[in-house]
Amino acid sequence: MGHELSAVVLEADSASGLVAGDGVYVMPYLSCGKCVACRQGKTNCCVNIKVLGVHQDGAMTKYLSVPSQFVHKAEGVTLDQAAMLEFLAIGAHAVRRADVRQGQRVLVVGAGPIGMAAMIFASLRGRRVVYLDTRADRLSFCTSHLTIETAVVVGPDDAARLASLTDNEFFDVVFDATGNIDAMNRGFGFIAHGGKSSALQN
Numbered sequence: 001m002g003h004e005l006s007a008v009v010l011e012a013d014s015a016s017g018l019v020a021g022d023g024v025y026v027m028p029y030l031s032c033g034k035c036v037a038c039r040q041g042k043t044n045c046c047v048n049i050k051v052l053g054v055h056q057d058g059a060m061t062k063y064l065s066v067p068s069q070f071v072h073k074a075e076g077v078t079l080d081q082a083a084m085l086e087f088l089a090i091g092a093h094a095v096r097r098a099d100v101r102q103g104q105r106v107l108v109v110g111a112g113p114i115g116m117a118a119m120i121f122a123s124l125r126g127r128r129v130v131y132l133d134t135r136a137d138r139l140s141f142c143t144s145h146l147t148i149e150t151a152v153v154v155g156p157d158d159a160a161r162l163a164s165l166t167d168n169e170f171f172d173v174v175f176d177a178t179g180n181i182d183a184m185n186r187g188f189g190f191i192a193h194g195g196k197s198s199a200l201q202n
């Protein structure tokens with residue numbers, strides 16, 4: 001709870017570069033900076049990680065005190081937009097790591113916020129994105145609010161539909177944004193020969 005957050009600074013130490021009244025977003029993954037993962041720059045894999053709203057109380061509170069290295073000025077975005085940076089960043093990072101390229105076909109499994117972020121950033125690279133979810137309401141939200149045309153509802157004929165959308169070749173890149181082990185295992189079956197998959201972790 002309170003895992004995606006923006007805020008207004010009330011008080012900050014002078015070394016932080018922040019002043020009272022600054023609009024900010026807060027990185028909710030409080031990493032230790034010392035462990036084996038942190039030393040390699042993979043702070044999201046920190047072995048001592050404390051996640052706001054998961055391991056400790058999040059932003060469902062009036063005041064929150066966090067180390068200043070996790071607080072960033074929300075410049076050029078509103079506070080509502082800043083609160084969405086966390087899940088959008090996960091999608092952006094995944095698309096960058098997957099090295100999605102021109103002409104590739106992309107499948108996003110799971111049309112929650114992180115799946116939507118992956119769709120947004122994959123389609124910004126001009127890729128053809130298809131998404132798959134169990135919930136028709138989520139799929140229709142994506143088709144009406146994002147510039148993504150092709151949705152497939154999970155069901156007995158979903159694999160046949162995905163095959164027909166790709167000339168029976170399936171996808172160059174598959175993103176799993178469900179966290180569900182069965183969905184992840186199934187996703188491997190939708191990868192074209194020579195393609196790759198990526199499981200997204202919130």
Ligand SMILES: [Zn+2]
Pocket residue numbers: 031032033034035036037038045046047048049
């Ligand atoms: Zn660490």
